[in-house]
Amino acid sequence: MTICFIGNKFKYEIEAVMKLFLPLITFDFLFDEQPPQDGDICFIERVLGDGSYRLSVQVKMGEKLEEELCKRIGEFYDKADEADLCRMLYRIMQRLTGITPAWGCLTGIRPVKKVNGLLAEGKSKTEIFDILKKEYYVSDQKLELAYQTAIAQTEPLKALDKRSYSLYISIPFCPSRCSYCSFVSHSIESGSAKKLLPDYVKKLCEEIEQTAQIARELDLRLDTIYIGGGTPTALSAEQLEAVMAAVKKNFDISKIREYTVEAGRSDTITEKKLEIIRDFGATRISVNPQTMCDSVLKAIGRRHTAEDVVSAFKSARRLGFDNINMDTIAGLPTDTPEGFRHTVETLCGLDPESITIHTLTVKRSSNLFAEEEKNIDGRISEMVDFGQKRLLDTGYIPYYLYRQKNTAQNLENVGFAKAGYECLYNIYIMEEAQTILAVGAGGSTKLVNTDTGKIVRLFNYKFPYEYISRYDKMIVKKDGIAEFFKNI
Numbered sequence: 001m002t003i004c005f006i007g008n009k010f011k012y013e014i015e016a017v018m019k020l021f022l023p024l025i026t027f028d029f030l031f032d033e034q035p036p037q038d039g040d041i042c043f044i045e046r047v048l049g050d051g052s053y054r055l056s057v058q059v060k061m062g063e064k065l066e067e068e069l070c071k072r073i074g075e076f077y078d079k080a081d082e083a084d085l086c087r088m089l090y091r092i093m094q095r096l097t098g099i100t101p102a103w104g105c106l107t108g109i110r111p112v113k114k115v116n117g118l119l120a121e122g123k124s125k126t127e128i129f130d131i132l133k134k135e136y137y138v139s140d141q142k143l144e145l146a147y148q149t150a151i152a153q154t155e156p157l158k159a160l161d162k163r164s165y166s167l168y169i170s171i172p173f174c175p176s177r178c179s180y181c182s183f184v185s186h187s188i189e190s191g192s193a194k195k196l197l198p199d200y201v202k203k204l205c206e207e208i209e210q211t212a213q214i215a216r217e218l219d220l221r222l223d224t225i226y227i228g229g230g231t232p233t234a235l236s237a238e239q240l241e242a243v244m245a246a247v248k249k250n251f252d253i254s255k256i257r258e259y260t261v262e263a264g265r266s267d268t269i270t271e272k273k274l275e276i277i278r279d280f281g282a283t284r285i286s287v288n289p290q291t292m293c294d295s296v297l298k299a300i301g302r303r304h305t306a307e308d309v310v311s312a313f314k315s316a317r318r319l320g321f322d323n324i325n326m327d328t329i330a331g332l333p334t335d336t337p338e339g340f341r342h343t344v345e346t347l348c349g350l351d352p353e354s355i356t357i358h359t360l361t362v363k364r365s366s367n368l369f370a371e372e373e374k375n376i377d378g379r380i381s382e383m384v385d386f387g388q389k390r391l392l393d394t395g396y397i398p399y400y401l402y403r404q405k406n407t408a409q410n411l412e413n414v415g416f417a418k419a420g421y422e423c424l425y426n427i428y429i430m431e432e433a434q435t436i437l438a439v440g441a442g443g444s445t446k447l448v449n450t451d452t453g454k455i456v457r458l459f460n461y462k463f464p465y466e467y468i469s470r471y472d473k474m475i476v477k478k479d480g481i482a483e484f485f486k487n488i
């Protein structure tokens with residue numbers, strides 16, 4: 001399909017709305033140019049008239065044609081014009097395709113941030129629902145989910161001060177690569193990635209030390225720690241110990257409120273590693289099965305069984321972990337609604353403190369949805385709906401929510417927790433509410449001014465080999481932290 005912009009360049013948002021309805025289509029874009037004669041075409045127009053201007057959208061798909069237009073008085077106002085054009089396009093595409101996306105035309109990744117903003121303005125639940133329905137056509141079901149999530153975040157978001165921060169430690173290695181993986185993570189099956197590990201851990205410990213010094217000099221206060229990946233427990237017990245010992249030596253962890261290690265895949269979890277995690281002060285771990293069906297585990301390239309997950313979970317309990325999270329993904333290759341139900345039921349039976357339900361993110365090149373796109377998407381919604389309802393009925397509450405690009409049916413990822421077990425780090429990163437100092441390859445430091453909402457990002461090199469070989473060049477970027485906090 002060709003999208004022609006006339007008198008405007010609102011490509012980003014318009015494309016995002018189009019993708020809600022046509023996720024697999026590649027679009028061509030023209031700006032104030034003659035459109036092609038044939039094929040599906042969409043016109044997004046903003047045209048000047050006499051003391052007024054006209055916004056119009058016209059879409060031709062096959063034999064069908066739909067259009068809407070409206071007149072505006074006064075000057076162009078880009079934000080409002082763009083939002084109006086998006087709504088017009090959304091209504092047209094609804095009519096042409098018969099699809100009603102559950103999140104309406106709310107395309108950003110942080111719906112809860114919008115609700116939190118409206119709550120901060122003193123709006124009531126009814127007013128918030130009215131606004132989000134009118135502006136974005138969000139369904140009641142998703143509004144309720146976003147609202148409940150925002151309410152669960154009220155206390156954790158209140159407890160912040162402007163010099164508190166979280167520390168993120170990136171371990172972008174995994175024992176093997178899952179077929180659906182969209183992260184930059186390196187399988188240590190390949191000899192070359194494994195060979196990098198000793199140097200990676202060395203540089204990481206250096207960066208931990210240098211970051212701690214910066215934080216001390218700026219009088220910043222460490223609040224939470226998150227060691228994530230990849231799979232942090234892909235490190236050997238000695239390497240994991242070296243990283244956690246570097247944290248303990250360089251930071252005062254006696255007053256932090258949370259310390260998570262994403263243990264991740266059960267094929268990497270040993271009692272020895274769990275003991276190290278516990279003894280070096282972590283208070284929360286993740287054991288992430290994604291599915292409890294052996295056939296699906298096999299299909300996604302995992303080398304462990306559901307039984308291994310249960311046994312890793314039980315070991316963690318035996319060793320004293322009383323805050324365990326388990327992740328699932330709805331829509332994995334070969335999974336079915338029955339299979340997903342089995343996964344959720346099994347996890348509920350294990351009774352972890354939190355369970356996260358993700359929706360599969362589809363790579364653009366993936367042919368996962370190519371044939372029976374709607375069919376499979378419908379089944380993923382069914383899985384997500386079942387999982388969310390089952391967790392709500394069991395007493396878990398949604399406490400963080402985010403969406404990603406290219407997620408099946410534009411659905412969401414939701415963290416559910418028992419009351420009091422909400423992961424603070426997850427809330428702060430999703431709501432961009434607290435500074436995060438990140439270390440390791442792929443780490444992205446996010447500096448947040450809690451007074452003004454201003455955010456500055458500093459990126460580490462993405463790949464471990466670059467991180468190791470260009471470490472000295474990269475570390476200079478950390479001067480940006482002092483620069484940012486100079487006037488705060």
Ligand code: SF4
Pocket residue numbers: 173174176177178180181182183185229230231264265
């Ligand atoms: S465990 Fe996670 S990060 Fe590692 S390969 Fe699988 S999906 Fe990717």
